[in-house]
Amino acid sequence: MSQTIVKAQRLRLWLVLAALLATGCPVGATPQVVATIKPVHSIVAGVMAGVGVPELLLSRQGSHHHFHLRPSEARTLRRADLVFWAGPGLETGLVTPLSQWLPEERVIALADVSDVTHLRKRSAGIWLDETASPPGREAAALDAHRWFDPRNMQAFVASVEQALTDIDPANQARYRQNGKHLRLALARLDTELAALLAPLSETPYVIVHDAFHYLEQRYNLHASGALLSDSEVPLGAKGLREMRSLIARRRLRCVFYDGGEEKRLARTLTEGGPARAIPLDLQGRDIAPGTDFYFQLMRGLATDLRHCLKK
């Protein structure tokens, strides 16, 4: 083999490597897409249907707020072409790794999507009862549970479509088509949830972990307070007493808690009182990840809320 041919082959190899480094993903190959939590993963999976399957990063059972990256999860992140996440207000443990390992344009946060609604975090305590001591309702930071409003997920679909198209233009038509279907399905889900939840707007309840601010706002629900703020700061003894007294005075029927880990907290409010402690699968632990996950999660939660609250 002549030296010129060897040089030409080397040059070609370098060009291919340079192209790989520049685009992050070889021409014709499915991009390595990672989504952090199940609701985000569900939407990304819907837009990618027929092209590939995104990898779910945090499939473990614990809280979506507090976790430490395992070595296998760190490896998954490091080899990703594109990462979708809720944002720094939720998966706080990912802020540093994402900023160090991936270029900014390859990390898409639901929190940064234009047209997404933002609500402020609330402190734990009673929100709607005028006789209780003022709980300092609105903290400065934003509530990160944005996926509990399906309209936010509709806005997210457009961002997912765009980010995938940027990295994998060959499949643009498929991403656009999937995105269109998904937005329609989300609009139908929104109508369905509105009908399921409309009869509950007059019925107050208490929730342990304040995850439902977006759901409440969208569907006009009537939460009276929470035991844990979004940052998981628990209510003190005085706050607990006031909450128990509110439940007794208003004859509240339901204290909802995240079925994974908050049963004991819910019981501190319901023991000897009129309310029942009702588990909700807030994180969708019992639902398989995939396109249908988000729809099952939201329908399941609406059904469980209705089951306890509807007169």
Ligand SMILES: [Zn+2]
């Ligand atoms: Zn949460």
